[in-house]
Amino acid sequence: MKALRRYLDKIKPNFEKGGRFQKLQSTFDAFETFLFVPNKVTKHGAHIRDSIDLKRTMSFVIMALVPALLFGIWNTGYQHFLSQGTDASFWETIWFGIVKVLPIVIVAYVTGLGVEFIFAQVRHHEVNEGFLVSGMLIPLVMPPDVPLWMVAVSTIFAVIIGKEVFGGTGMNILNPALLARAFLFFAYPAEMSGDKVWIAEKADAFSGATPLAEAAAGHMDKVPDAWSMFIGTIPGSIGETSTLAILLGGIFLIATGIGSWRIMLSVFTGGLAMGFLLNATAVTPYMEIPPYYHLIMGGFAFGAVFMATDPVTAAQTSMGKYIYGFLIGIFAVIIRVFNPAYPEGMMLSILLMNVFAPLIDHYVVQANIRRRLNRIKIKKA
Amino acid sequence: MSNKEPLFSAKNLKLLSGPLNLNNPVTVQVLGVCSALAVTVQLKPAVVMAISVIVVTAFSNLVISLLRNTIPNRIRIIVQLVVIAALVILVDQILKAFVYDVSKQLSVFVGLIITNCILMGRLEAFAMANKPWQSFVDGIGNGLGYGAILVIVSFFRELLGSGTIWGYQIIEKTGLYDLGYSNNGMFILPPMALIIIGVIIWIQRSRKRELIEKS
Numbered sequence: 001m002k003a004l005r006r007y008l009d010k011i012k013p014n015f016e017k018g019g020r021f022q023k024l025q026s027t028f029d030a031f032e033t034f035l036f037v038p039n040k041v042t043k044h045g046a047h048i049r050d051s052i053d054l055k056r057t058m059s060f061v062i063m064a065l066v067p068a069l070l071f072g073i074w075n076t077g078y079q080h081f082l083s084q085g086t087d088a089s090f091w092e093t094i095w096f097g098i099v100k101v102l103p104i105v106i107v108a109y110v111t112g113l114g115v116e117f118i119f120a121q122v123r124h125h126e127v128n129e130g131f132l133v134s135g136m137l138i139p140l141v142m143p144p145d146v147p148l149w150m151v152a153v154s155t156i157f158a159v160i161i162g163k164e165v166f167g168g169t170g171m172n173i174l175n176p177a178l179l180a181r182a183f184l185f186f187a188y189p190a191e192m193s194g195d196k197v198w199i200a201e202k203a204d205a206f207s208g209a210t211p212l213a214e215a216a217a218g219h220m221d222k223v224p225d226a227w228s229m230f231i232g233t234i235p236g237s238i239g240e241t242s243t244l245a246i247l248l249g250g251i252f253l254i255a256t257g258i259g260s261w262r263i264m265l266s267v268f269t270g271g272l273a274m275g276f277l278l279n280a281t282a283v284t285p286y287m288e289i290p291p292y293y294h295l296i297m298g299g300f301a302f303g304a305v306f307m308a309t310d311p312v313t314a315a316q317t318s319m320g321k322y323i324y325g326f327l328i329g330i331f332a333v334i335i336r337v338f339n340p341a342y343p344e345g346m347m348l349s350i351l352l353m354n355v356f357a358p359l360i361d362h363y364v365v366q367a368n369i370r371r372r373l374n375r376i377k378i379k380k381a
Numbered sequence: 382m383s384n385k386e387p388l389f390s391a392k393n394l395k396l397l398s399g400p401l402n403l404n405n406p407v408t409v410q411v412l413g414v415c416s417a418l419a420v421t422v423q424l425k426p427a428v429v430m431a432i433s434v435i436v437v438t439a440f441s442n443l444v445i446s447l448l449r450n451t452i453p454n455r456i457r458i459i460v461q462l463v464v465i466a467a468l469v470i471l472v473d474q475i476l477k478a479f480v481y482d483v484s485k486q487l488s489v490f491v492g493l494i495i496t497n498c499i500l501m502g503r504l505e506a507f508a509m510a511n512k513p514w515q516s517f518v519d520g521i522g523n524g525l526g527y528g529a530i531l532v533i534v535s536f537f538r539e540l541l542g543s544g545t546i547w548g549y550q551i552i553e554k555t556g557l558y559d560l561g562y563s564n565n566g567m568f569i570l571p572p573m574a575l576i577i578i579g580v581i582i583w584i585q586r587s588r589k590r591e592l593i594e595k596s
Contacts, residue, residue, distance in 0.1 A: 147561055161576060165583065187567035 008032055026120040030127035054169075058132040060258050064249035065136050065306065071245040072238035073097035076144045079199040079235055083208065100144050100200045101238055104151055109135040111152040115159045119168065130169030130176075130312075131159065137177035137306060140239025141299065141347075142184070143197040150188055154180040174354045175313045178303075178347055185347070193343070198235035210236045212298040212336065212343040220285045229296040240302040243295070250305040259309040262318060263325040267304035270329020271295055278337055286337050294333050303332070303346035313354040317364040324360055328353045388514065396519045400526030403589060407530040408582045412498040416490050417531055418574040424547050426486045427535035431528025433472045435521060437494055438503055441465045442520030445508040452509075461504045462495070469494045499527055534577045542568030 014020045015028040033055060077093035077100075088096070112131045120127040138155055158180035163172045185192045195209035211234055214222040224234050232242025240246075253259030275291025282288040294300060308314060308328050315324035328349050335345030342348060406412045413434075420430045444464050445452075452460050473491045476484040484491065494500065503523050508516040539545055544552035544564045552558065567573050586592045 149561070153565075165579070183567060186570060187565040188563060189566055190563070 004035065008035070024121065026125060026127050027117055030117070030120070055129045055132075057258055058129045060256050061133045061253065061306075062136055064252045064259070065133075065140065065239070067245035067248040068140060068239040068242065068302065068306075069101075069136070071232055071242040072140060073101050075232060075241055076100050076200055076238060078233060079144075079208075080201055083199050084201075096200075101139065103148055104139040104142055104144075104146065104238070105136070107148045107151045108138040108155050111155045112138070112159050115156055115164070119164050123168075125168070128169035130163070134158070134176045134180075137239075138180045140306075141177060141181045141237050141302070143192065143236075144200040144238055145197045146184070146191055150184060150191060154184040154187070157183045170312055172312055173358075174351055175307055175310050178307055178351055178354075181347055182351060185344075198237075208235050210234065210298060210343070215286050215289065215297065216336070216340045216343045218285050220289065223289070223293070223297075226290075226293065226296060229293070237299060237302075240299040243301040246301045246305050250301075253305065253309070259305065260311075260314065260321055262321040263309045263314055264304050266322045266325030267308050267329045267332075268295055270326035271300060271304075271333050272329070273326075274330045274333040278333065284337075294336070298336070298344050299346045300332060303350050304329070307346075307350050308353075313357060315357040315360045315364075317361050319367075320357070320360045320364040323364070324353055324357055327356075393515060393518050396515060397522040397525070400519075400522040401529060402526075402585075403592070405526045405530065405585075406499045406502070406523050407527055407578065408585055409592060410499075410502070412502060413527055414575075414578065416493060416497060417527075417534060417578060418571045420487055420490050421531055421535035421538050421574050422569060423486075423539045423543065423545075424532070424535045426483050427531045428528075429476065429480060429483045430487060430490065431524070431531045433476065433491060434494055434497065434499070434527055435524030436472055437465065437468045438500055438524040438527075439517055439520035441468050441500060442503055442508040442516040443513055444468075445504050446511060446513040446516035449509050457509065458501075461501065465500055465504075466495050499523055530578065530581065533581065534574055537577055538568045538574060541565045542573075 012028070012032075015022065015025045021028070074094055074097055077088070077096035080096055080100075081088040081093060109131075112135045116127055116131050135155075138151070138158070142151060158176040162174050162176040162179040163169065166172050181192075191197055193213075195213060197208075198210050199208040209217075209222070211223045211229060214220075228234060229241075230243045232244060234241050250259065250264060254261045254264070271294050272291050275289075275294045278287040279289070279291050304325075308325060315321050328346075331349035331352060332345040335342055335348055337345075339345070400406060403409065407414060407417055416430070421427045441461070441464050445461055448460070448464075469492065472494070473484070476487070476491060503520060507519045511519070536546070539547075540551065542565055544550065544558075552562070552564070
């Protein structure tokens with residue numbers, strides 16, 4: 001560690017103003033702060049500073065994603081061997097999953113960070129850490145069998161159109177990881193839907209449809225039982241299948257105060273409420289499923305815990321968070337049940353509410369102002 | 382028209398080149414975006430649409446400019462509309478007669494040239510106050526500016542969305558499909574046209590700093 005520090009100090013002048021690699025300053029800065037806690041001191045005015053900066057926040061989210069990632073790796077292998085009908089040991093399963101999942105993770109990080117670095121150099125600002133989490137979320141919402149170049153294309157699209165055009169990290173309207181998935185969904189529907197893509201190198205005879213697709217097609221008998229959907233031994237996107245692993249991450253996020261429990265709670269409540277409503281007025285087989293099935297099927301839990309809580313694109317006010325989350329849950333279930341063309345309503349629902357989040361905040365703030373003004377008036381009267 | 386000024390003076394040429402760049406009707410004035418989204422799925426209809434709009438803007442500008450001193454101010458809009466509508470119907474009939482298949486593809490959008498904001502904008506802002514020749518040149522310039530964007534957008538949409546250029550299977554010839562490449566369905570959908578126009582605006586503004594508004 002000390003040797004590394006010495007080396008960085010030695011090459012640092014090259015990257016400062018007037019140095020040889022002045023243009024690459026932001027690249028150097030990114031690596032330095034990635035390796036060591038930055039020693040910058042605020043020089044003007046009074047600021048309350050916390051030792052937790054953007055980089056540490058992002059690392060906590062990455063840690064919260066680890067259970068989902070590990071389970072995803074195992075499940076990729078498990079589903080593959082299940083479809084082939086061969087028995088495989090635990091380590092063979094894990095190994096197959098790693099071979100399938102790791103390239104997707106690497107491609108997402110390399111292309112996404114590449115775009116970020118290029119933009120940082122051109123605009124002469126620091127490389128933001130925002131992509132550390134997006135780069136992990138993108139692989140987790142991809143099908144295991146997705147071609148790698150499609151991951152690259154959708155990542156580039158999401159980072160440029162979803163983030164950089166608005167001014168970079170913290171300025172984006174839509175969640176970049178979800179945008180990548182939405183892009184893939186609309187651009188290459190053959191690789192993103194149907195029953196071919198959810199199991200890596202699937203045997204042809206084996207049905208690989210996700211529970212959502214089975215439900216949307218009306219095959220209620222083929223929807224797996226609740227327990228296996230909760231544990232996650234079902235086909236689906238890499239990180240989304242196991243509600244259990246996602247909940248572990250969610251508890252970690254709430255305990256460290258990084259993820260908003262208000263949003264998570266209200267998304268689940270919204271989904272459950274809509275589920276009850278549909279269940280009570282059931283006219284199609286899909287509407288008859290128990291309400292809690294909606295929470296453990298598909299990407300609902302993953303979206304609620306990791307996507308909806310994105311602090312940049314979510315509502316900022318406490319009241320706004322409840323409204324935002326509740327509507328996400330409601331719309332996700334509505335889209336799933338009533339639109340067979342889009343089996344995964346969670347993605348579209350969160351993107352939709354991302355757009356409305358500033359509006360919700362605006363009205364919450366305005367309502368608060370009005371309430372306080374009224375209080376003054378009453379006192380005066 | 383003053384006899385001293387040559388037909389292609391620097392000022393008149395500027396009327397032609399301005400709309401292509403610094404005063405582009407689509408990317409700077411943000412007019413006519415609706416049809417730019419609708420007719421740009423393939424190159425061929427986009428080119429036909431562009432030519433139609435050039436013809437209509439040029440001749441409606443010319444006619445209105447000729448009439449500009451006799452049109453009563455209070456009914457000028459309706460007169461302008463009559464001129465535009467007559468020209469559009471003419472263009473529509475010609476398209477139906479000579480390029481029927483493209484005219485089918487364009488469907489209502491030829492008729493909707495009547496409501497294209499670029500036309501009304503040019504008539505109100507330019508033809509009503511300028512001489513016939515200048516107005517004619519201005520009409521061609523604005524039509525070209527609109528058409529250029531249409532062609533750029535439809536080029537990318539057709540190439541990436543359908544893998545063809547002018548209906549010619551270009552991607553298939555390069556053998557990319559065998560390597561696992563597939564067409565991007567997003568480019569067929571209208572949102573992608575909006576995104577491409579946005580990217581064009583982005584590139585244009587980062588090259589021409591004077592276009593960026595002071596905030």
